[in-house]
Amino acid sequence: MPKMKTKSSAKKRFKVTATGKVVGGQAGKRHGMIKRSNDFVRDARGTQVLSKPDQKLAKQFMPYDR
8 A cells, every 4th residue: 555645734734742632723823913901812822732533633634644
C-alpha cells in the first residue's frame, strides 16, 4: 500500500500535543472584534484544544501525526 498523504491545510492549522490532543486557533476572530466582548477577545488569544469530534476529524487528515 502506498503511504497516505497528509492534508496540507490540516498540517498548517493544527498541531498534535504529546498527549495526543489537537490544538488549533480560536474560531471567530477574523473580523467584527468591536461587537465581541472584551472577555471573548481575551480568552480567544493563542490556541485552543479542539473538541473531541473535531480532534477525530483533524487526526484523519494527519495520519502520521498521532
